Amino acid sequence: MAMRIVPKDELVNEIGKKFEPGKWVTLDQQRINAFADCTEDHQFIHIDEEKAAQTPFGGTIAHGFLTLSMLVKMIEGIGIAPENVVMGINYGFDKVRFLAPVRAGKRVRVHAEVLDVTTKDGSRFLIKQGISVEIEGEETPALVAEWLSMVVAG
Numbered sequence: 001m002a003m004r005i006v007p008k009d010e011l012v013n014e015i016g017k018k019f020e021p022g023k024w025v026t027l028d029q030q031r032i033n034a035f036a037d038c039t040e041d042h043q044f045i046h047i048d049e050e051k052a053a054q055t056p057f058g059g060t061i062a063h064g065f066l067t068l069s070m071l072v073k074m075i076e077g078i079g080i081a082p083e084n085v086v087m088g089i090n091y092g093f094d095k096v097r098f099l100a101p102v103r104a105g106k107r108v109r110v111h112a113e114v115l116d117v118t119t120k121d122g123s124r125f126l127i128k129q130g131i132s133v134e135i136e137g138e139e140t141p142a143l144v145a146e147w148l149s150m151v152v153a154g
Contacts, residue, residue, distance in 0.1 A: 091148035
């Protein structure tokens with residue numbers, strides 16, 4: 001996996017291109033508990049293994065927002081950027097849907113493709129990526145999203 005660096009005037013040619021899947025990341029109970037502490041979301045389904053075992057999930061599950069937050073890690077080295085990048089910032093999401101729970105201990109990875117590139121002023125580029133988070137061994141993804149990034153080039 002490697003970030004594709006593209007001349008500014010060729011960024012729009014990347015629309016529709018898919019990337020290799022990202023590296024696997026484990027959402028273990030320790031990470032789930034740490035996220036619960038940071039967000040103060042201590043719902044039993046996330047942190048009480050004994051009580052969660054009695055639910056249809058059969059155990060604890062990761063917070064949907066934990067999975068969403070892990071996109072930053074999962075997408076490392078994946079994507080496109082114009083030459084001479086000065087900085088990139090999260091611009092937001094046009095869509096986020098949580099489709100399947102991630103059981104504690106499961107591995108997840110990102111799949112991404114370029115959906116759109118909009119030039120703002122010749123040096124700023126709004127890049128929209130279609131994102132899907134695969135859960136190892138499961139058919140339904142954990143989440144799908146349309147992620148927007150603003151990239152500034154010198």
